[in-house]
Structure formats: structure tokens, C-alpha cells
Amino acid sequence: xxxxxxxxxxxxxxxxxxxxxxxxxxxxxxxxxxxxxxxxxxxxxxxxxxxxxxxxxxxxxxxxxxxxxxxxxxxxxxxxxxxxxxxxxxxxxxxxxxxxxxxxxxxxxxxxxxxxxxxxxxxxxxxxxxxxxxxxxxxxxxxxxxxxxxxxxxxxxxxxxxxxx
Ligand code: RP5
Numbered sequence: 001x002x003x004x005x006x007x008x009x010x011x012x013x014x015x016x017x018x019x020x021x022x023x024x025x026x027x028x029x030x031x032x033x034x035x036x037x038x039x040x041x042x043x044x045x046x047x048x049x050x051x052x053x054x055x056x057x058x059x060x061x062x063x064x065x066x067x068x069x070x071x072x073x074x075x076x077x078x079x080x081x082x083x084x085x086x087x088x089x090x091x092x093x094x095x096x097x098x099x100x101x102x103x104x105x106x107x108x109x110x111x112x113x114x115x116x117x118x119x120x121x122x123x124x125x126x127x128x129x130x131x132x133x134x135x136x137x138x139x140x141x142x143x144x145x146x147x148x149x150x151x152x153x154x155x156x157x158x159x160x161x162x163x164x165x
Pocket of ligand 1: 013014015016017018042068069070071072092
């Protein structure tokens with residue numbers, strides 16, 4: 001995408017190791033022709049980067065932030081504490097606790113600083129892309145049409161009867 005493309009979605013993640021999951025969100029946004037940026041922003045390893053990202057998010061025109069992390073997954077919640085841009089949290093699946101640790105870390109926010117928490121893993125990341133598109137589509141008729149078409153195509157792809165194989 002060109003430098004003059006308006007980026008309204010930020011995809012952030014705690015580690016390079018989260019990318020294989022978070023790529024599902026990016027792929028969904030690509031499918032719906034929604035420009036985005038992607039960054040590694042760790043709540044624990046790069047706290048200053050997290051702070052700067054949250055502090056500048058509104059002024060840079062971001063309208064949705066998709067944040068994925070695993071384990072002690074503080075990134076989505078900390079980002080929600082730093083910016084009023086809506087944060088969609090993706091619990092990355094972990095080896096030790098299968099992502100339930102990530103889920104609880106992201107989901108149980110205190111009153112006042114919400115994170116819209118998706119399912120654990122790849123489905124959650126893909127849904128985060130769809131959720132971000134749905135939010136932007138409220139103010140973007142062309143995107144709304146693309147999202148409607150995507151949803152209709154998905155429904156049409158589901159067979160009415162099961163087969164043996
Ligand atoms: C979290 O720790 C990241 O979000 C990642 O899911 C997890 C493991 O990170 P690495 O040790 O693979 O860098 O901060």
C-alpha cells in the first residue's frame with residue numbers, strides 16, 4: 001500500500017511469534033481491501049513503544065486497534081488504558097495453558113477500560129479483522145457493501161446436508 005493510503009486499523013502483537021495467528025486478521029483485512037499497519041509492541045519488553053503507540057493513535061487517524069498477545073497478555077488492556085481508540089483483543093494460543101491464560105488476561109478488564117475480546121487463536125484473529133471492518137463500515141458505504149458480500153458468500157458456501165467424507 002502507498003504512503004498516502006489512509007491507515008485506520010493498527011494490528012499490534014506482543015511478539016514475532018504471534019504473527020502466524022495475527023496474520024489471520026491481516027488476511028481478512030486484505031480480503032476486504034482495508035489498509036492496516038502491523039507492529040510488534042510488547043507490554044513487557046517494549047513498554048515505551050506501547051506508550052508511544054497509544055499516545056499517538058488518535059492523532060495518526062487510527063480508528064480500531066487489533067491487539068494480540070499470549071500468556072500474561074497485557075498488551076490489549078494496557079493499550080485500552082492509553083487510548084480511546086477501540087481495542088479488539090485476540091488471545092494467542094499458548095503451549096502451557098492452551099490460551100486460556102491469554103483469554104482471561106485480556107477478557108477480565110476493570111470497569112472503564114473495555115477490550116472487545118475475541119476467541120482464542122486463529123478464529124479469533126480472523127473475527128477481529130471482521131469486527132474491525134464492521135466498525136469502519138458504519139462510516140464507509142463501499143466497505144459495508146464488501147462486507148455484506150463477504151458474509152453472503154460465506155453463508156452460500158455452507159452445504160445444507162452433511163456428507164460422509
Ligand atoms: C507474549 O509472550 C507474546 O504475546 C507471545 O504470545 C508470548 C511469547 O512470546 P515469545 O517468547 O515467543 O517472544 O508477550
